[in-house]
Each structure stands twice: as C-alpha cells, then as structure tokens.
Amino acid sequence: MKIKKIETQFEVYDDVNELPKDVSELMAEAVKARLRAYAPYSKFLVGAAILLDNGEIITGNNQENAAYPSGLCAERTAIYYAGSQYPEAKIIRMALIAGSVKNKTTMPIPPCGACRQAISEYEINQDLPIDIYFMGESGEVMRSKSLSNLLPLVFEKSVL
Template sequence: MKEVKIESTLYVFEDLSEVPKDVITLMNKAIEAREKAYAPYSKFNVGAAILLDNNEIIIGNNQENASYPSGLCAERTAIYYAGAKYPEAKIIRMAITAGSKKNKTTSPIPPCGACRQAIVEYEVKQHYPIEIYFMGETGKVVKSDSLANLLPLVFDKSVL
C-alpha cells in the first residue's frame, strides 16, 4: 500500500476590504444577486458573480422550489447561463456570498458538492483555472486559485 497526501492552498482575507478592488466589484455583484435570491423554504440566500474573459459579468442566485430538490444553486445558475450565452468565453473568476435569514452568516461558505462538480466541468473544458472567492454575509473571504483546490480528485470526461 502507498500513502497519497493531497494538499490544497487557500488564502484567507480578514474581510472584503483586503481583497483586490476588481474582486470587491465582483463580490458586490454577488451580494446584489444574493439579496434577490428566491429561497422561501431554506431562508438561505446565495449569490454568485462570474467574470468572463470578454469582461462580461454574469450573476446568479439560488432558486428554490416547493419540490425542494428541483431548485438550483446560485453558482450553477450563473455558470450555466454563462455557458449558454457566451459558450466560447473563459471563466476567469467567481465570487460567492451566502447569508441566512435566520441568523447572521459570518463564516465563508464554499460551493456545495454539486456546484463544485459543475464548476470543474468548465475548468476542465477551458483548460484554465477558475479563481473562486467565497464568503458569508460579512467576515473573512477565502480565495482558491482553482476549483481543483476544493475538489482535488475530479470526475470529468476523461474517465468516460
């Protein structure tokens, strides 16, 4: 048997004021999207904003449904729209923010597993890493240089 160690590097900023200005702009778009989320059941609003290499910014927010599993997360709403509207554009960066209507969310909230899988599909397709910044409503902001840091053993088309 051989032991394999997997490491990821993430960067943690104390708050939004510490990140680069262009990331603040993108995160503010994600915050605006979060505030418009449709989450009447979970009361957990998520917003995402994506910067494309053509300088377009695409936003998305979670959309819930009474048939609970039929809803869609903010990250997938944004990434699928970007793929539909600009299929040739590369995704440079994604900003994600999440907040609960029940209590203040101060810890960084990363993408769920389904969203990680959707994001990695685009990262593999474009042969270019996607920077991801994520936070709660306030507080620390985490940066990952690539989705591969959040999902190191990817399942992609190469295994099909």
C-alpha cells in the same frame, strides 16, 4: 498499500475591504444577486458573480422549489447562463456570498459538492483555472486559485 496525501491551500482575507478593487467590485455584484435569491424554504440566500474573459459579468442566485431537489444553486445558475449565452468565453473569476436569513453567517461558505462538480466541467473544458472567492454575509473571504483546489479528485469526462 500506499498513502496519498492531498493538500489544499487558500488565501484568507480579513474582509472585503482587503480584497483587490476588481475582486471587491465582483463581490458587490454577488451581494446584489444574493438579495434577489428565491429561498422561501431554506431561508439561505446565495449570490454568485462571474467574470468572463470578454469582460462580461454574469450573476446568479439560488432558486428553490417546493419539490426541493428541483431548485438550483446560485453558482450553477450563473455558470450555466454564462455557458449558454457566451459559449466561447472563459470564466476568469467567481465571487460567492452566502448566508441564512435566520442566523448571521460570518464564516466563508464554499460551493456545495454539486456546484463544485459543475464548475470543474467548465474549468477542465477551458483548460484555465477559475479563481474562486467565497464568504458568508460578513467576515473573512477565502480564495481558491482553482476549482481543483476545492475538489482535488474530480470526476471528469476522460474516465467515461
């Protein structure tokens, strides 16, 4: 038997005011997208903003459905739109903000497992790390320099 140790590393900013200007502007787009989320069941609103290498900014938010698994997360809403409308563009950076309508969310909220897997497909295909910033409604912002940092043992096409 062997032991395999996997470590991840994140940058942590005290709040959005500490972010570089271009990142805080992208996060502001995620904040706007979050306000348009459709989450009548969970009351948990998520906004995403993606910067593409062609300069386009794509936003998305979570869209729920009474048939609960039929909804879609903000990250996948944005990334799939980017992939369908700009198939040749590479994703440079993502900004994510999430929080409950019921309780104030001050801890950084990373992408869920399904979104991590979807983002990994794009990161692997474009052969370029995706810079991911995520936060709650306020407070600290975390940065992962690559999706592989959030999902180190990724399931990908080479195993198929």
